[in-house]
Amino acid sequence: MSEANEANEARAGERLLELEGVTKSFGDEVVVEVLHGIDLTLERGELAALIGPSGSGKSTLLNLLGLLDRATAGTLRLLGRDVATLDDAALTALRGESLGFIFQFHHLIPALSVVENVMMPAAAVNGGFTASMRPKAEALLEAVGIGERADSWPRELSGGMQQRVAVARALMNDPPLVLADEPTGNLDTETSDQVFELLQRFNAESGTGFLIVTHDPDLAGRCDRVLQLVDGRLVADGPPDEVL
Amino acid sequence: MLAPTLAWRFLRDGRAQTLLILAGATVGVAAFVFVSAIIVGLQENLVDKTLGSQAHLTVLPEEPPPRPLYEAAAPTLYARRIEEPAPRRRPFDQWQRALRTLEATPGVVAACPKVTGSALAIRGGAQEGVTVVGADAARLRRIVDLPRYLVEGRYRLGSGEALIGDDLADELGVRLGDPLRLTTEGRDADVRIAGIFDVGQQALDGRWVVLSLRGAQTLLDRVGDVTAIDATVEGIFEADAVAEQVAARTGLEVESWIDRNQQLLTALKSQDQSTLMIRVFVMLAVAMGIASVLVVSVVQRRGQIGILRAIGTKQRTVLAIFLWQGAFIGVVGAVLGTAIGAAFTQLLERVTFFPITVGPRLALMAMLISLGTGLASAILPARRAARMDPAAAIRGDG
Numbered sequence: 001m002s003e004a005n006e007a008n009e010a011r012a013g014e015r016l017l018e019l020e021g022v023t024k025s026f027g028d029e030v031v032v033e034v035l036h037g038i039d040l041t042l043e044r045g046e047l048a049a050l051i052g053p054s055g056s057g058k059s060t061l062l063n064l065l066g067l068l069d070r071a072t073a074g075t076l077r078l079l080g081r082d083v084a085t086l087d088d089a090a091l092t093a094l095r096g097e098s099l100g101f102i103f104q105f106h107h108l109i110p111a112l113s114v115v116e117n118v119m120m121p122a123a124a125v126n127g128g129f130t131a132s133m134r135p136k137a138e139a140l141l142e143a144v145g146i147g148e149r150a151d152s153w154p155r156e157l158s159g160g161m162q163q164r165v166a167v168a169r170a171l172m173n174d175p176p177l178v179l180a181d182e183p184t185g186n187l188d189t190e191t192s193d194q195v196f197e198l199l200q201r202f203n204a205e206s207g208t209g210f211l212i213v214t215h216d217p218d219l220a221g222r223c224d225r226v227l228q229l230v231d232g233r234l235v236a237d238g239p240p241d242e243v244l
Numbered sequence: 245m246l247a248p249t250l251a252w253r254f255l256r257d258g259r260a261q262t263l264l265i266l267a268g269a270t271v272g273v274a275a276f277v278f279v280s281a282i283i284v285g286l287q288e289n290l291v292d293k294t295l296g297s298q299a300h301l302t303v304l305p306e307e308p309p310p311r312p313l314y315e316a317a318a319p320t321l322y323a324r325r326i327e328e329p330a331p332r333r334r335p336f337d338q339w340q341r342a343l344r345t346l347e348a349t350p351g352v353v354a355a356c357p358k359v360t361g362s363a364l365a366i367r368g369g370a371q372e373g374v375t376v377v378g379a380d381a382a383r384l385r386r387i388v389d390l391p392r393y394l395v396e397g398r399y400r401l402g403s404g405e406a407l408i409g410d411d412l413a414d415e416l417g418v419r420l421g422d423p424l425r426l427t428t429e430g431r432d433a434d435v436r437i438a439g440i441f442d443v444g445q446q447a448l449d450g451r452w453v454v455l456s457l458r459g460a461q462t463l464l465d466r467v468g469d470v471t472a473i474d475a476t477v478e479g480i481f482e483a484d485a486v487a488e489q490v491a492a493r494t495g496l497e498v499e500s501w502i503d504r505n506q507q508l509l510t511a512l513k514s515q516d517q518s519t520l521m522i523r524v525f526v527m528l529a530v531a532m533g534i535a536s537v538l539v540v541s542v543v544q545r546r547g548q549i550g551i552l553r554a555i556g557t558k559q560r561t562v563l564a565i566f567l568w569q570g571a572f573i574g575v576v577g578a579v580l581g582t583a584i585g586a587a588f589t590q591l592l593e594r595v596t597f598f599p600i601t602v603g604p605r606l607a608l609m610a611m612l613i614s615l616g617t618g619l620a621s622a623i624l625p626a627r628r629a630a631r632m633d634p635a636a637a638i639r640g641d642g
Contacts, residue, residue: 059639068554068635088559096556103638107551111250111257124557128246169555 015080016177016209017042017065022074024060034060035232037074044176045207047200049220049240052229058213059181061229065211066179067095079176096125100170100178100208104185107166108154114165115141115150121172133172140168144198160191167198177209184219196222217244247561250552251568258541262573265537266580269573272530273581273614274588276523277607281589281600283519287512289598291480294508295501297443299356299387299474300483303346303490304497305336339470342494346475349493351486354386354476357457361464361471365408365453366425367416374412374453376426378460387474390441390454396420397439401456405438409449413440426453426463433463527613531621534573538566538625542632549629550637559630566626567619574618578611585610 017040024035034057042048042065052058063069064076067083076083079098083091100121108117116129118137123129141147144164146157154162163183170178180199184192196219202208212223220226226243228236236243255262336342339357346355358379365374377384381401385391391399395410397420406424418424418437426433435455443449461467477486483500491498502509542549549562586602593600 063635066554066635068638069633092553092556092558095554101551101554103551105547107547107638109250109253109548109551111253120552121555123246124552124555124561127561129249173556 014044015041016044016046016078018075018077019064020075022064022071022076024057024064024069025072033072033232035064035071038234040227040234040237042177042209042211044209045203046209046211046225047203047223048209048211048225048227049223050211050213050227050229051215051217051220051243054215056229057232058229060232062179062181062211062213066099066101067091093125096121097173098175098177100173100175102163102166102170102178102180102183104182108162108169110154112154113150114146114152114154114157117154117165118168118172121169125173137168137172140171141165143202144168145194160187160194163187163191163195164198167195167202171202171206171208174206175208177211180210180212182213182215184214184216192216192219220244246557247564248568250565251572254541254545254565255569255572258544261537261541265534265573266577268533268537269530269577269614269618270580270584272526272533272617273578273610274584275526275581276613277582277585277602277610278588278592279519279522279526280606280609281585281602282592283515284606285589285596285598285600287515290508290512293444294505295480296393297388297445297448298501298504300477300480300501301346301352301475301487301490302499303342303473303475303494304499305334305339305472306496307334334471336470336472339473342496343473345493346473346490349486349490351477351479351482352475352490353478354383355473356380356383356387356475357470357473358384359457359460359464359466359470361428361460361466363426363428363453363463365412365416366427367418367422370416372412372415373451374408374426375451376428376453376455376460376463378455378457378464380457384454387476388443390439390443393441393443394439395442397437400438401454401459402438403456403459404433404435405456406435407439407441407452407454408437409452410440410442411446411450412453413437415450424453426455428463428465431463431465433459435459523613527617530577530614531617534570534618534621535624538569538622539628541569542566542625542629545629546632546637549632550634550639553632553634554638562632563626563630566629567622570618570620570622570626571615572618574615575611577618578614581614582607582610 019038019040022035022038023033025031025033038061050058050061064071067078070084078094081094086094109120112120115134115137118140119129119133122133138147138150141150144167146161146164149157149161154165157165184195187195199210199212203210214220221240221244223240226238226240227234228243343355343357346352356379358377360375360377363374363376365372381399385399390407401407413419416424420437420440422437424435424437426435455463461469477483484502487498487500552562582602589600589602
């Protein structure tokens, strides 16, 4: 386990993300408010699910949490820093160091080998690939069960394997929080279970926090906390047995 | 070095697109090199042909001021008209001093005092009007490279020796070693043909009889005198400026080859402009080809660009990835295009009457222009990629 992971564990319970009255609107002439006054706190080491019907604003909220978009109003703090005060370059740096991403369609870079895809977040932060990154990337691939495919190309892997690579990539910089947008949405049930178990394992072993956007109530039920979004409002927030 | 690495990988990944875009750049650079080499070769040949047989600069003796034929006392003078004197012998006062000044002028690489005049060449029953040119052999060859054009005999101007053009030799029916009589008003000289040259210009090959300076001075009754001093300059297109300097320093009349060949210069300038237009349009076509393929590449890779941005890749790195792609295409296109262009010029050279070469200067120019075109054409797609909203790009509607 890396020093960063140890730090994640040691600081479990610390406030990672704080949202106060966050709203998000789109459009200039016709303004559509998608998120209405979201108040939310995510602590280190949490395994949380974000559920809600299509169009409820889950992806919009995830983009805000991932610093890929800016809130129209309200305050969003990541690791205590008010992101509204940061310029694009500072946001990019904070995103690279503090957040991991897993997407439904894995979005691996086909021009890079599997191990290079995993090394990519470190390369993005450090400005290039270095040999010292490889052992850690290989260890992560080993951890997600595809260590022997390090030098393969993404196109040579199955969908499940590609999603495992995406999981490894999300953990490369030891981020305190990983945002996963429907990480199992494109996989069969068995592979879905395997990928989710991976996330659970990393959460338990390294203290990495996960916020998983999902439509799957079974998957949400296996998380520690469930957030329910309906029509841009956070209508429920608690343990799965209370929310679901 | 993330940007060049990713740029190279993207190019390698989109092999078909890369080959297409590279083919476009290569053909463009090949056309650029080919056209440039031909035009430069043609121009050099024209200039060489023109200047190969004439001096870059000619310093002439001072024009004697017109003088009235009759100097009348002031009260009795009713009218007076002073006319330019008819062409007549102009002595070149202090030509040795003018020669030293000329040789000391920056930009002048060689100078040759000469004496020229008309004579009649007689061989048996054949007679031809000729131009006698007298000069020191070592100095003359640095003005007109006669040894290069010598088709028979040796380049030497000893006492009683002459070099003549092949056309004149044919007209007079003389061959190497034959005697020839040169006659002017009141003077004769018997010379032997030491060499026959073929410059490729009727004015020289059909009229010139080259003698030693002393021999020509004696024949033309100008012992110790010269009619002009010819000079070669370092940069032929700077001949006018050097001429002005020489004129200022000597106070004498100085003609440059540019004064004597205005039409040629106009033709060269027009050719330069046409070549420039061809080059610009060719490279514009290349730029548009590169830009359009890169724009398609940006659209196709928007998801990957989004994920790169999401995981912390800086905006300027994304910009640099596409600029590097443009640069790679530009450089590889330049290398391949220059090689192909050079190969085509080699083929063409077999059927042209002038040498065409793709020198290091042209190759370097093609490289820089191609690199610049590659970079310039990548700016638009690169900016588009860098400004992409990562969230929208990941969703696939960026």
